[in-house]
Amino acid sequence: MKYTVEEGQHLAAQFMAKHAARPITATYDLATLGARTRLGGEVATASSSVTVSGHRIACVGDRVRYPDGTESKIVSGAGAALTHQGRPMAIVGSATDNGDTIISSLQSSAQIREYADGNGIPGLLQPGFEVPFTSSESKTSR
Numbered sequence: 001m002k003y004t005v006e007e008g009q010h011l012a013a014q015f016m017a018k019h020a021a022r023p024i025t026a027t028y029d030l031a032t033l034g035a036r037t038r039l040g041g042e043v044a045t046a047s048s049s050v051t052v053s054g055h056r057i058a059c060v061g062d063r064v065r066y067p068d069g070t071e072s073k074i075v076s077g078a079g080a081a082l083t084h085q086g087r088p089m090a091i092v093g094s095a096t097d098n099g100d101t102i103i104s105s106l107q108s109s110a111q112i113r114e115y116a117d118g119n120g121i122p123g124l125l126q127p128g129f130e131v132p133f134t135s136s137e138s139k140t141s142r
Contacts, residue, residue: 023116028078029105030057030112031090039100041066043074048084052110058090059083060129064100072096079123081112083131093125 003011032055033046044065046056060077076095077088091112094102114121123129 025114025116027111027113028091028093029108030078030082030110031074031092031094031102032057032106035090035092035102035105037064037096037100038103039066039098041072041096041100043090043102044071047087048089050084050089053107055106057084057110059085059087060090060094061087062090064096064102070098072098072100074102075127076125076129078112079121079126079129080131081121081124086131088123088129088131091125095125095127 030052031043032052033043034055035043035058037043041064043058043062045062046058047062048057048059050057058074060074062074064072064074066072073096074090074094075097077090079088082089090102092102092105096102112121114124123131
């Protein structure tokens, strides 16, 4: 089915109006290399190739470094909402294996949102969440 430009614009406007009216439960910025944690750490590795505003996005498994030189690993993230190579991307609110939490990011234009009228995001901020794989990929290739 083909649409005229005007019909396409009308459909897009309808979609955006409906989407904007949905009540948002929570908004989470994607965590970047250099994001800060509650205990004074800084995200030190960002293994994804995804960048936002020139900042690389971190994933579950990436490292946080502290002023005393110790490190921790990011253990929770965006769940099934946003992944890179089978791992959830890190978000503000992600936990680390030493009990710390990411509290700020160097960007605020890329986010995930949780809506009140939805069923929630599977694995959101859940340590140990594994992204379900499709039949075209295998667990060994991750």
